Amino acid sequence: xxxxxxxxxxxxxxxxxxxxMLGSLHDAEDAVQETYLRAWRGFAEFEGRSLVxxxxxxxxxxxxxxxxxxxxRRLVPSALGAPGTDPDDLEPRAPEATxxxxxxxxxxxxxxxxxxxxxxxxxxxMVAALQYLPPRQRAVLILRDVLAWRAAEVADLLGTTxxxxxxALQRARAExxxxxxxxxxxxxxxxxxxxxxxxxxxxxxxxxxxxALEGLLTQDTRWEMPPIPTWFDGREDVxxxxxxxxxxxxxxxxxxxxxxNGQPAxxxxxxxxxxxxxxHALQVPTLTKAGVSAVLAFHRADLFPLFxxxxxxxxxx
Numbered sequence: 001x002x003x004x005x006x007x008x009x010x011x012x013x014x015x016x017x018x019x020x021m022l023g024s025l026h027d028a029e030d031a032v033q034e035t036y037l038r039a040w041r042g043f044a045e046f047e048g049r050s051l052v053x054x055x056x057x058x059x060x061x062x063x064x065x066x067x068x069x070x071x072x073r074r075l076v077p078s079a080l081g082a083p084g085t086d087p088d089d090l091e092p093r094a095p096e097a098t099x100x101x102x103x104x105x106x107x108x109x110x111x112x113x114x115x116x117x118x119x120x121x122x123x124x125x126m127v128a129a130l131q132y133l134p135p136r137q138r139a140v141l142i143l144r145d146v147l148a149w150r151a152a153e154v155a156d157l158l159g160t161t162x163x164x165x166x167x168a169l170q171r172a173r174a175e176x177x178x179x180x181x182x183x184x185x186x187x188x189x190x191x192x193x194x195x196x197x198x199x200x201x202x203x204x205x206x207x208x209x210x211x212a213l214e215g216l217l218t219q220d221t222r223w224e225m226p227p228i229p230t231w232f233d234g235r236e237d238v239x240x241x242x243x244x245x246x247x248x249x250x251x252x253x254x255x256x257x258x259x260x261n262g263q264p265a266x267x268x269x270x271x272x273x274x275x276x277x278x279x280h281a282l283q284v285p286t287l288t289k290a291g292v293s294a295v296l297a298f299h300r301a302d303l304f305p306l307f308x309x310x311x312x313x314x315x316x317x
Contacts, residue, residue: 021064023074074100083233087244099226102260141172202255275315
C-alpha cells in the first residue's frame with residue numbers, strides 16, 4: 001500500500017476521532033486536512049520510525065489539542081441552564097454558545113463492523129459528555145477506551161509516561177460516570193419494536209398527530225433545538241411546544257429517514273407557500289423500550305447536505 005492509499009485508508013477513522021475530540025464535523029474535517037498537510041510535509045523526516053497509523057494519530061491529536069486551546073467547549077442547550085416552559089418565549093440565540101454538531105454515519109464508509117464498533121462512542125450524549133473533559137484527558141479516554149490502544153502506545157503518542165496515562169484515564173472515567181451519559185436506562189427496543197416506533201414517530205409528525213406523539217414520548221422526555229438555547233423537559237411541556245409550533249393538518253411536513261451518531265435520525269422538511277418542502281431540522285431521537293426519551297432537533301438547514309440530503313424538495317404530486 002502506497003502512502004496515498006494508506007492515508008485514505010485511515011481517513012474516516014481519523015475524522016471520527018477528531019469529531020469526538022472537537023464535537024464538530026466541520027472542525028474535525030479541518031483537523032484531518034491539517035493532519036494530512038503536516039504529514040506530507042514531514043514525511044521525509046518520518047522514516048518509518050513508527051506505524052503510519054500511530055504517526056497520523058499523533059499529528060491529529062496535536063492539531064486537536066491546539067484547536068481546543070483556541071475554542072470553547074461544544075454544548076447542547078441543556079448544558080446552559082434550566083428548561084423553559086413557555087413555547088412562545090423561546091430565546092432566539094445564545095451568542096456565547098458553540099453548539100455540538102451531529103455526525104453523518106455514511107462518513108464511516110458504510111463499514112457495518114465499524115458502525116457497530118463505534119456506535120456507542122459516537123452517540124450524541126457521549127460526545128456531549130466528552131466535551132466536559134480537559135483536552136488531554138479526552139484524548140486519553142478516546143484512544144484507550146474507544147480505539148483500544150495500549151497505555152504504552154498512548155504514552156508514546158502524547159510524550160508522557162504510562163503512569164500518567166493511566167491516571168488521566170481514571171480521572172476521565174470518573175468524570176464520565178458523574179455526568180452519566182447513558183441514555184438507555186430502560187434499554188433499547190429490539191429491532192421490530194424499534195422499526196415500529198420510528199415509523200409511528202415519523203407518521204405522527206407528518207400528520208401532526210399530537211395524540212400519537214403523546215403515546216410515543218416518555219414521561220421524562222427532553223427536547224432540545226440548537227441553536228435555540230431554550231429547551232423543554234417532560235412530556236407535558238414538550239407537547240405544549242409541539243402544539244404551538246407545528247402547523248396543523250396532514251401534509252405540512254415530510255420526514256426523511258437518515259442516521260447520525262450511530263442513532264436513527266430524521267430530516268424534517270416543512271411545506272412552504274409554493275407547495276415545495278424546505279429543510280427545517282435534523283431530528284435525532286433517543287429510543288428506549290418505554291418510548292422516545294429525548295430528541296435533539298438541530299435547526300440548521302446547512303447540515304442537510306452533509307447527510308446527502310437536499311435543502312429543498314418538490315411538493316408531492
